[in-house]
Amino acid sequence: MSAPLLMLAASFLFATMGVCVKLASAYYAAGEIVFYRALMGALMMGFLARSRGISLRTAVPGMHFWRSLSGVTALSLWFYSIGGLPLPTAMTLNYMSSVWMALFLIGGAVLLGAARIDARLVAAVLLGFAGVALVLRPTVAQNQTWAGLAGLLSGLLSALAYLQITALGRAGEPEPRIVFYFSCGGMVAGALTMLATGMHTHTLHGLATVAQLMMTRAYGIGRPLVNASLQYLGIAFSFGYGVLLFDDPLQWIAVGGIVLIVAAGLMATRLSAEKAPALSHSTLEP
Numbered sequence: 001m002s003a004p005l006l007m008l009a010a011s012f013l014f015a016t017m018g019v020c021v022k023l024a025s026a027y028y029a030a031g032e033i034v035f036y037r038a039l040m041g042a043l044m045m046g047f048l049a050r051s052r053g054i055s056l057r058t059a060v061p062g063m064h065f066w067r068s069l070s071g072v073t074a075l076s077l078w079f080y081s082i083g084g085l086p087l088p089t090a091m092t093l094n095y096m097s098s099v100w101m102a103l104f105l106i107g108g109a110v111l112l113g114a115a116r117i118d119a120r121l122v123a124a125v126l127l128g129f130a131g132v133a134l135v136l137r138p139t140v141a142q143n144q145t146w147a148g149l150a151g152l153l154s155g156l157l158s159a160l161a162y163l164q165i166t167a168l169g170r171a172g173e174p175e176p177r178i179v180f181y182f183s184c185g186g187m188v189a190g191a192l193t194m195l196a197t198g199m200h201t202h203t204l205h206g207l208a209t210v211a212q213l214m215m216t217r218a219y220g221i222g223r224p225l226v227n228a229s230l231q232y233l234g235i236a237f238s239f240g241y242g243v244l245l246f247d248d249p250l251q252w253i254a255v256g257g258i259v260l261i262v263a264a265g266l267m268a269t270r271l272s273a274e275k276a277p278a279l280s281h282s283t284l285e286p
Contacts, residue, residue, distance in 0.1 A: 006218035007231055013211035015237035018087050019245060025083030029197045034076050035190020041183030041209040048213075049176040056180055060171050067164035067178070068185025074157035075186065077150040084147025086249075087242040089135055091235050092258045093151030098265035099128030100159035120267070128264030134257025179212055232262045 017037075024033050049056055058064060074094075082090040103125050132152060168178050215231070235258060242248035 003218045006214040008233065010211045010214035010218065011231055011234035012237055013214070015087075015091065015234045015241060017211060018082055018091055018238055019241050021079050021082045022087055022246065025079065029193065030076050030079040030083065031190050031193025031197060033079050033190075034072065034186050035194060037075075037209075038072075038183040038186025038190055041212070042180060042187060044209045045176045045180035045183060045213075049174075049180065052176065054174050054176055056177055058173065058177060058181070060168070060173065063164065063168055063171065064173075064178070064181040065185075067161055067168060068182050070157045070164065071161035071182050072185045072189045074154045074161055076189065077154035077157070081147045081151030081154060084144050085151060086254075087246060088235055088238040088248065088258065089254060090147075090151050091238040092135060092261055093132070093148070094154050094158060095232060095235065095265060096128060096132065096152065096155030096261060097159040097162060099125055099261070100156045101162065102128075104159065104163070124264045124267040127267070128261055131257040131260030131262075131264060134260065135254050175213060175217055179209065182212075183209070232265065235262065 021033055046056065048054075078090065078094045081093065084090075085093075106122065106125065165178060243250065
């Protein structure tokens with residue numbers, strides 16, 4: 001499959017996974033959902049690696065540890081926010097990762113003593129956070145503050161995880177191995193949570209793992225701006241699911257905020273792609 005088709009399919013599957021998580025969150029803790037999602041991922045990636053003759057042994061276990069730590073924490077916070085927020089809102093806050101990456105680039109430029117900071121990056125960050133303010137305004141009014149903050153923090157940690165995935169790719173790690181160790185990290189975190197909260201009977205789904213593999217492959221072979229543009233279709237899919245399945249109200253102030261976040265994310269992705277080569281060996285190396 002071409003990169004655009006991979007990203008389109010991944011966006012749809014991630015939105016569908018969000019529906020499954022929202023339905024499951026009424027009965028199970030976020031840690032349990034993370035565990036079984038990770039279990040399916042580890043099994044599927046182990047089988048895929050074996051069928052392709054890819055070894056799961058890695059020469060950079062430390063990089064996988066930090067990628068798993070940030071990624072699993074982001075995933076857990078995102079699942080928690082999906083349970084407490086309208087589905088499109090939770091998806092949008094997680095997709096703030098592109099704006100956070102632009103903020104990282106600004107911070108890196110400051111630390112390196114750059115004489116001039118790109119005003120367009122600053123504008124993208126400000127636009128993104130203006131969108132967050134609009135999205136969270138109805139959320140806070142409905143006493144869902146903690147779920148909103150969890151969704152926002154999940155986007156921040158997702159940005160860190162994406163940078164670490166880029167570093168792992170530069171280190172020569174194949175996609176199945178990256179997803180496998182991420183899944184193992186999720187199993188450990190989920191199991192620790194289940195020791196404290198208990199466990200229930202589950203039905204296992206592999207949608208998220210297929211989506212993640214498609215997204216990882218798309219970013220490996222496609223153009224970043226095109227991929228980022230198509231990734232935001234996940235928000236549109238989530239809107240459809242939210243209205244049709246959960247009777248989520250269409251609050252126009254939140255819709256306006258989502259539009260601002262999408263615009264900021266696309267702007268940040270394009271500008272970050274221009275700025276990243278100059279910083280990749282200094283500020284962005286995990």
